[in-house]
Amino acid sequence: MSGSPTTASASTRAQIxxxxxxxxxxxxxxxxxxxxxxxxxxxxxxTERTIAxxxxxxxxxxxxxxxxxxxxxxxxxxxxxxxxxxxxxxxPLIMLGGDTPLAPLLRVTRDWIxxxxxxxxxxxxxxxxxxxxxxxxxxxxxxxxxDQARAEQATFDLVATSINRHIPGDRTKxxxxxxxLQNSLRHNPDEMVEILEKVLRLGRDxxxxxxxxxxxxxxxxxxxxxxxxxxxxxxxxxLEHLVFDEETYGLVKERDxxxxxxxxxxxxxxxxxxxxxxSEIGLTRMxxxxxxxxGWDPTPDGSVRALDGGARRVDLMLSAxxxxxxxxxxxxxxxxxxxxxxxxxxxxxxxxxxxxxLNDPRFANIETTWDFYLVVRSIKDRLIPRVRQxxxxxxxxxxxxxxxxxxxxxxxxxxxxxxxxxKQRLEFVKNGIDHNPSLEQALEYLRHRHRDLIPDLLRQPAxxxxxxxxxxxxxxx
Numbered sequence: 094m095s096g097s098p099t100t101a102s103a104s105t106r107a108q109i110x111x112x113x114x115x116x117x118x119x120x121x122x123x124x125x126x127x128x129x130x131x132x133x134x135x136x137x138x139x140t141e142r143t144i145a146x147x148x149x150x151x152x153x154x155x156x157x158x159x160x161x162x163x164x165x166x167x168x169x170x171x172x173x174x175x176x177x178x179x180x181x182x183x184x185p186l187i188m189l190g191g192d193t194p195l196a197p198l199l200r201v202t203r204d205w206i207x208x209x210x211x212x213x214x215x216x217x218x219x220x221x222x223x224x225x226x227x228x229x230x231x232x233x234x235x236x237x238x239x240d241q242a243r244a245e246q247a248t249f250d251l252v253a254t255s256i257n258r259h260i261p262g263d264r265t266k267x268x269x270x271x272x273x274l275q276n277s278l279r280h281n282p283d284e285m286v287e288i289l290e291k292v293l294r295l296g297r298d299x300x301x302x303x304x305x306x307x308x309x310x311x312x313x314x315x316x317x318x319x320x321x322x323x324x325x326x327x328x329x330x331x332l333e334h335l336v337f338d339e340e341t342y343g344l345v346k347e348r349d350x351x352x353x354x355x356x357x358x359x360x361x362x363x364x365x366x367x368x369x370x371x372s373e374i375g376l377t378r379m380x381x382x383x384x385x386x387x388g389w390d391p392t393p394d395g396s397v398r399a400l401d402g403g404a405r406r407v408d409l410m411l412s413a414x415x416x417x418x419x420x421x422x423x424x425x426x427x428x429x430x431x432x433x434x435x436x437x438x439x440x441x442x443x444x445x446x447x448x449x450x451l452n453d454p455r456f457a458n459i460e461t462t463w464d465f466y467l468v469v470r471s472i473k474d475r476l477i478p479r480v481r482q483x484x485x486x487x488x489x490x491x492x493x494x495x496x497x498x499x500x501x502x503x504x505x506x507x508x509x510x511x512x513x514x515x516k517q518r519l520e521f522v523k524n525g526i527d528h529n530p531s532l533e534q535a536l537e538y539l540r541h542r543h544r545d546l547i548p549d550l551l552r553q554p555a556x557x558x559x560x561x562x563x564x565x566x567x568x569x570x
Contacts, residue, residue, distance in 0.1 A: 111135040114209050120201045122194040129174040131202055133209055136167040143168075144202065146195075149175040155184060162203075163210050170206050174198065218254040230268035232275040243323055249278050322519055323530075328358055328542070329515055330535035335431070335547075336470055336508045342431035344548040352408055352428050353546045361515050362466075365413035366424060375406050376449050379425070380456060386412045386421050387458050397453055407446060422462045435469040435505050436476055440490050443467045447491065447503050457498035465503045472505060480505045 112135040119126050130149075142164075144157040154177045159170075176194075183193035225231035237246040253260070253274055260270050332354075335345050345351055359366050376397035385391040398404065409426040427443045429435070443465045450456045450463055467490075472480065480488050488510070491503040530538075539547055 109137050111137045112213070116205065118201055118205060120194070120197040122197050127174070127176075127194065127198070129172060129198060131205055132171040132173070133206060134169050134171070135213075136169070138167075140167055141169065142166070144170045144172060144199070144206075146177050147171055147173050148177045149173055154178050154181055157184065157199075163207070165214070166210055168206075168210075170202060172198065172202055218250055221254050221257060222250055225267075225271065228264060228267070230264060230271055232268075232272050245278065247323075249275060252278065324538060324542075325360065325515075325519055327530045327535045327538035329361075329512055329519075330530050330532060331539040332358075332361070332508075333512055334532060334535065335539075337431070341548070341551065342470065344550060345431050347408075347428050347430040347433075350546055350548060351430065354543045355409070355428070357543065359409075359411060361511060362411060362424060362426070363413070364518070365422075366411035375404055376446070379407060379410055380453070382410055382412065383423060383456060383458075383461070386423075387461060389458075394455075397449055397455075405446060405449065420460045420462060421458075422464070424464050424466065426466045426468060429467070429469045431470045431508075433469060435467060435472045437479070439467055439469070440476060440479070440503070440505055444491055444503050447493075447501055450499070450501055451493060451496055454498075459498055461499040463499055463501040465501075467503075467505045468508065468511060469505070470508055472507060476505065 114133045115130065117128060117130050119128050121127075142159040142162060144159050145153055146155045146157065147153050151171065151173060180193060180195055183195040222231065226235055233246045233249065237243045253271060261267055335341055335351070355361065380397050381391040396404075407425050408428045409424075411424040411426070413422050413424075425443075425446055427439075427446070429439060433439070447463070447465050480490055482489070488504045488506050489502060490505050493501060536551065540552060544552060
């Protein structure tokens with residue numbers, strides 16, 4: 094096999110090899126974990142893209158053509174797995190859906206290759222932009238100010254580095270070309286590919302590549318979406334600081350700060366809840382909101398009371414319609430200040446809201462799901478066994494099984510879980526725009542967007558406390 098580590102000498106490989114990565118991985122098959130190794134070699138001038146299946150000693154067994162994958166790189170991925178020779182004939186079975194360990198092995202391998210190549214793309218983009226800055230031809234400041242400007246700049250970097258080989262080498266022409274690209278991006282983003290094709294005479298492959306970058310939506314929409322994601326990443330970083338940092342979480346109050354800030358950032362709990370919400374409402378208003386959402390007459394024929402006859406108020410009630418399943422989901426949230434750790438007292442408070450729904454027939458609707466969240470920084474030890482029961486989703490505190498008129502559940506959720514889920518929803522776009530906000534950027538967003546709602550100490554940049562080493566960005570649960 095050409096280029097195999099078993100056939101090419103060290104000196105020959107040094108001349109044609111550009112970069113190499115190696116890692117020990119595992120895949121699952123038939124309930125067992127199988128270890129294997131992948132070596133990814135980038136070639137300087139070759140055009141091949143192949144996956145070489147080898148035994149543990151690097152002896153080739155079979156080669157898979159990967160020419161349709163990652164066309165901007167030339168590479169060979171050597172997959173070293175001791176039982177490989179016994180599965181020599183497993184490749185055709187994959188196409189037929191056969192039960193062969195090569196399917197999960199190749200899936201893990203391809204995911205790993207994609208991650209390594211994307212890391213290299215991002216590194217190359219940064220190196221190229223740094224070179225343009227050093228040459229004085231880059232049309233943006235090194236660091237743009239404002240979410241929209243940063244989103245535009247990130248999009249410019251992606252497009253400009255993708256067509257770099259068509260940009261003239263002469264410094265003056267390079268500066269003019271990059272300025273033209275910036276102007277087109279800013280004023281004619283949706284005609285970007287056509288403009289570049291005419292001015293730079295892009296080849297078919299490059300035009301196809303740019304169309305691929307933009308095939309899901311217009312470039313102007315990409316910029317707007319990138320701006321939203323950038324802002325949200327900054328908010329999550331700021332919220333993490335407010336809730337967990339030992340210098341700040343004692344200052345943050347439930348109603349004065351946390352509650353009011355989150356009213357403006359409801360997407361944290363799920364994109365479907367971004368618009369439909371009620372805040373600081375009693376149980377009777379909660380009934381009205383529910384009946385209006387499901388299309389019933391919302392006019393109350395009497396107040397709703399808790400089991401002890403008292404009135405209750407919920408912090409947030411969010412609602413969303415699931416058109417796919419013809420259901421309505423209500424999310425009722427009880428927030429606690431970061432200094433309060435959850436115990437059964439707080440959990441039972443939320444359970445009282447659930448009991449009001451269970452015991453009032455005016456709430457009954459079989460197409461409705463009710464989730465009640467107690468959201469806290471951490472959970473006390475004596476509550477943990479209740480929310481970590483075998484066979485139950487983590488965080489589930491109560492779910493009556495004898496109630497036939499709706500699905501009703503009480504959860505104890507930590508901010509670490511809420512933040513992790515929100516970041517995961519943004520992860521794909523975050524990687525694409527290569528934005529990982531600093532704490533200063535995050536707090537600047539907080540001051541700009543929520544200045545009227547944050548503690549006084551955080552309103553001035555000079556007064557921002559610096560997190561100490563080992564500060565409490567380590568949620569307890």
